[in-house]
Amino acid sequence: MKKIAFIGGGTMGTALASAACRGNDPQDVVVTDIVREKAQKLAADLGCAAVDTNSQAVEAAKYVVFCVKPQFLDSVLREVKDTFAACAARGEKKVIVSIVAGIEAAHYVEMLELEGKPVSVIRTLPNTACLIGKGFILIEQGDTFTDEEEAEFRELLKEAGGFDSLPASMFTAGCVLTSTSPAFIAMFANSLADAGVYNGLLRPQARKLALQGILCATQLFLSSDRHLEAYKDDVCSPAGPAMIGVKSLEDSGFRSSVINAVVDAYKRFAEMKNVK
Ligand SMILES: NC(=O)c1ccc[n+]([C@@H]2O[C@H](COP(=O)([O-])OP(=O)(O)OC[C@H]3O[C@@H](n4cnc5c(N)ncnc54)[C@H](OP(=O)(O)O)[C@@H]3O)[C@@H](O)[C@H]2O)c1
Structure with missing residues (x-):
């Protein structure tokens, strides 16, 4: 039996499959996708196995990670329902791992009709930086899995990056910060680079220096619990360029734009369970 299966190779x-293969024997990992060639290519790149159907992936591994878009999840669950039932009838314990935004653990149990059967569900939200081992996986605390299963899951994906767990009441708020920020930061970084080009830098230089500025600042911010705005004050000398730039950002509603983006994303997360 493989250790972990990934349904959806997007x-x-x-x-996540890349992280699993870095941290385990790739032979313990299996992938599948609706486009067979995509799964085969991914498996060839990672040295793991590919199977042709989602049911075969469920059969193959103890941990089954659903990596499809929310609107396709229910059709995948209907497809694999009989396989889960057959495994449960054999007393074979499966651990479902959800990464699907907005979908609660109970949804899997309900759709698969596994109430009272040997199955656990770990609801998580990773981010895209797991690809290079610099990601972050949030886990929703709950009674749908055991401490041992959480530890085993963290061990399987240890090469994805960091982990944290949050109570259900805070899980969505945490997910919004870790999973949407790559989009916002990409926009911010590219805007910095655009400005660098406007001021005369070549595009590759501007890109590198903008990202370096973000990286250096982030590492400094993470080094203590100091208030983030104190770091802004460190850079803003009287009538200096940074302070003038801060005023320009505020004239354009920088803080309220960012806050509104995160608040709107939070609302959308809450609606996601109805996206079918
Ligand atoms: N992207 C993020 O930043 C992020 C972060 C955290 C969580 N998530 C969650 O992760 C999930 C996957 O997102 P993603 O960005 O990886 O999506 P994606 O790139 O579209 O990947 C989904 C993959 O699943 C395949 N697929 C579609 N229907 C399938 C089926 N019936 N059986 C097997 N495979 C099927 C898709 O194939 P086709 O391309 O041919 O349709 C695609 O290769 C989503 O639920 C999302 O909420 C995403």
């Missing part, structure tokens, strides 16, 4: 399936 952005997140690729990121």
Whole structure:
């Protein structure tokens, strides 16, 4: 039996399967995708196995990670329902891992009709940086899995990056920060680079220096619990360029734009379970 299966070999399936293969014997990992060639290519790249159907993936491994878009999840669950039932009838314990935004653990049990059967569900939210081992996986605390299963899951994906767990009441708020920020930061970084080009840098230089600025600042911020705005004050000398730039950002509503983006994303997360 393989240790972990990934259903869906897109952005997140690729990121997580890559991490699993870095941290384990790739022979313990299996991938599948609706496009067979995509799964075969991913498996060839990672040295793991590919199977042709989602049911075969469920059969193959103890941990089954659903990596499809929310609107396709229910059709995949209907497809694999009989396989889960057959495994449960044999007393074979499966651990479902959800990474699907907005979908609660109970949804899997309900759709698969596994109430009272030997199955656990770990609801998580990873981010795209898991591809290079610099990601972050949030786990929703709950009674749908055991401490041992959480530890085993963390061990299987230890090469994805960091982990944290949050109570259910805070899980969505945490997910919004870790999973949407790559989009916002990409926009911010590219805007910095655009400005660098406007001021005369070549595009590759501007890109590198903008990202370096973000990286250096982030590492410094993470080094203590100091208030983030104190670091802004360190850079803003009287009538200096940074302070003038801070005023320009505020004139354009920088803080409220960012806050509104995160608040709107949070609302959308709450709606995701209805996206079918
Ligand atoms: N991207 C992120 O930043 C992120 C972060 C955290 C969580 N998530 C969650 O991760 C999940 C996957 O997102 P993603 O960005 O990886 O999506 P994606 O790139 O579209 O990957 C999904 C993969 O699943 C395949 N697929 C579609 N229907 C399938 C089926 N019936 N059986 C097997 N495979 C099927 C897709 O094939 P086709 O391309 O041919 O349709 C695609 O290769 C989503 O639920 C999302 O909420 C995403």
